[in-house]
Amino acid sequence: MIRRILESIVKFVKPQPPSPREETKEKSTAASDGKPVPRYPRKHPRPPCHSKANETDSRQQKKATPKPAAKDNATAKSVSSPQASEPGKENTHEPQANPEQSRKKKTKAANWSLEDFIVPPEKDKTRFHDMDLPLEVMQAVHDLGFQYCTPIQAKILPRTLEGKDAIGKAQTGTGKSAAFLITIITRLLADPRQKPPVGTPRALILAPTRELAMQIAKDAHELCRYTPLNVVTLYGGMDMNKQRQRLESEPVDIVVATPGRLLDLKYQKYVFLAKVELLVIDEADRMLDMGFIPDVRQIVQATMPKNRRQTLIFSATLAPEVxxxxxTWMTEAVEIEIEPDQVAVDSVDQQVFLATGDQKFTLLWNLIEQQQLERVIVFANRRDETRRLAESLERYRISCAILSGDIPQNKRIRTLEDFREGRIRVLVATDVAGRGIHVDGISHVINYTLPENPEDYVHRIGRTGRAGASGISVSFACEDGSFYIPAIEDFLGKKLSCIYPDEKLLQPLPKPLPLSAVKSGKSGDGSGAKRPGSRQSPRRRRRTPKR
Structure with a gap:
């Protein structure tokens, strides 16, 4: 009995031969220098050419042997790299290229010359070829489809390119943004910086509204496409931390900003204006009306002295204050004037309908539906009026959105993007928010209520017929709005044609959707447009803590 017990113990302690599975595992571990290799399915074992040792040997053989033919090279690449055989899969281990380097690569790869941009000379027109602009700027101008300068560009560019201060009287839509941007880019490229300090721009552009600042920055990015210049936009209503990170992460050449946010970042030591040698103040009259002049004065004093700085000011009117x-801010400035009637009258067909207050919405709906308008801006004077108007349009199955001071900035950006992409047919806006709308393809601008200020009328209809394109503006003159027509006519220097609407435009409206459907976000066209401020779900009651 004791012998049997001892034999069983010896048999248990004696080492057993390895199983086939364990033997395979030991061999694979030894082949990889003691490091375990990843497991593969049994049906598709890993080929021996994919082991790390074989990959190292293949690399050494490539260094020692000459390069094979292109076909063999492609085959070797597909064998040695498993990811190469998977189309559409990105290699996440490769470092991403620097945007500045990618722009330089694009410029070099394009191999573009002025022979690709041939514009025949025409009488009474100025070509960009006549301005002696850098090749990078000319290529960007060619991509944007510009051939001849607008009147403001033809008059002001020869002087600003020489480094002179200038004040331009011009409305929006005249191409003034391109005029001062081309000046800035040309001068910065002529005198490049080797190691620009972080947060220290050389050019500063001030705009009164966020929308205008975003549009100027968009134009600047397009014109700087083939240059190493960096553009940063600073405005309120957005995350300040992201703007701080942008200022700290890379050098900045051009800053486009609204006064309030720029001063906040200046006080926090994230942006330094002591090296600003080119200063642009856009829509100075609007700055004055909105009370930004004290902030602008602080900003101007923080830049270089006026004898070492080029300053450009643009305004719709040259009021005594401007x-x-x-x-005060400029030295021997040249004055360029583009009269408003050249802008508003020549490029926009202006129509005025005489209607009562009760007929205006019927006239608006029939105008949009009968003419099948797809991209329209409707202006109103007050925020509450825009809310009521947008709600009524949604009840009659017209997708729309509001752009006013009540709308948060991030929602404004989404609204403008939806309007550009055609997901919104009608944009209901106020004057302050509407001045920064720069969207191509706007066929009609409708003044649901006429503005009290004639300058606002010009800015409104300037949303269509931009840069020489044709457009239509329709104004509704009711019992109250008719009193503003004489002042507008005096400002334009011509009479407006006021007519009564045709009976077809006053046809009765169809049955509207219930108000509950509009508030729940179920518009008739399936767009899901919601009234700004409406809630998706009932508000939860706040729980009171137990004592």
């Missing part, structure tokens, strides 16, 4: 500021 002229006084220009004399």
């Amino acid at each position: 002229t006084r500021l220009a004399s």
Whole structure:
């Protein structure tokens, strides 16, 4: 009995021969220098050419042997790299290229010359070829489809490119943004910086509204496409931390900003204006009306002295206050004027319908539906009026959105993007928010209520018929709005044709959707447009803590 017990113990302690599975595992571990290799399915074992040792040997053989033919090279690449055989899969281990380097590569790869941009000379027209602009700027101008300068560009560019201060009287839509951007880019490229400090721009562009600042920055990115210049936009209503990170992460050459946010970042030591040698103040009259001049004065004082700085000021009107500021901030400035009637009358067909207050919405709906308008801006004077108007349009199955001071900035950006992409037919806006709308293809601008200020009328209809394109503006003159027509006519220097609407435009409206469907976000066209401020779900009651 004791012998049997001892034999069983010896048999248990004696080492057993390895199983086939364990033997395979030991061999694979030894082949990889003691490091375990990843497991593969049994049906598809890993080929021996994919082991790390074989990959190292293949690399050494490539260094020692000459390069094979292109076909063999492609085959070797597909064998040695498992990811190469998977189309559409990105290699996440490769470092991403620097945007500045990618722009330089694009410029070099394009191999573009002025022979690719041939514009025949025409009488009374100025070509960009006549301005002696850098090749990078000319290539960007060619990509944007510009051939001849607008009147403001033809008059002001020869002087600003020489480094002179200038004040331009011009409305929006005249191409003034391209005029000062081309000046900035040309001068910065002529005198490049080797190692620009972080947060220290050389050019500063001030705009009164966020929308205008975003549009100027968009134009700047397009014109700087083939240059190493960096553009940063600073405006309120957005995350300030992201703007701080942008200022700290890379050098900045051009800053486009609204005064309030720029001063906040200046006080926090994230942006430094002591090296600003080119200063642009856009829509100075609007800056004055909105009370930004004290902030602008602080910003101007933080830049270089005026004898070492080029300053450009643009304004819709040369009021005495604007002229006084220009004399304080500028040195021997040249004055360029583009009259408003050249802008508003020549490129926009202006129509005025005489209607009562009760007929205006019927006239608006029939105008949009009968003419099948797809991209329209409707202006109103007050925010509450825009809310009521948008709600009524949604009840009658017209997708729309509001752009006013009540709308948060991030939602404004989404609204403008939806309007550009055609997901919104009608944009209901106020004057302050509407001045920064720069969207191509706007066929009609409708003044649901006429503005009290004639300058706002010009800015409104300037949303269509931009840069020489044709457009249509329709104004509704009711019992109250008719009193604003004489002042608008005096400002334009011509009479407006006021007519009564045709009976077809006053046809009765169809049955509207219930108000509950509009508030729940179920519009008739399936767009899901919601009234700004409406809630998707009932508000939860706040729980009171137990004592």
